[in-house]
């Protein structure tokens with residue numbers, strides 16, 4: 001699966017869930033996305049849910065901002081297919097054949113509710129767009 005396919009498919013799933021919670025407050029929506037809840041209520045949201053697994057083995061894992069808004073990708077790039085826009089010290093580069101991919105397995109920033117509240121928007125795609133725009137401001 002390409003990054004873009006995943007991104008669009010995940011955006012659809014995210015929107016469907018958020019739409020179903022339209023009468024809830026922002027805080028209640030964020031709480032709904034806690035791994036302890038969403039991994040049982042919406043098993044198709046993430047392939048790990050069916051196996052009862054987490055992407056990061058931490059307490060209070062929240063899935064609202066998966067994937068991280070700092071993650072950048074370009075399926076058409078010849079070499080760097082993905083990277084971290086803030087060059088986090090917790091991220092790594094993964095070399096696969098001739099390609100470079102971002103490895104976020106050591107970074108949990110986007111799973112904390114403090115971070116999610118800072119960037120919260122009911123429109124998941126808009127969070128990414130906003131961040132990309134900010135980067136490109138003069």
Ligand code: SF4
Pocket residue numbers: 068069070071072083084085086087088090091092102103104107108109110
């Ligand atoms: S390394 Fe951390 S901050 Fe950077 S894209 Fe990955 S999860 Fe986000």
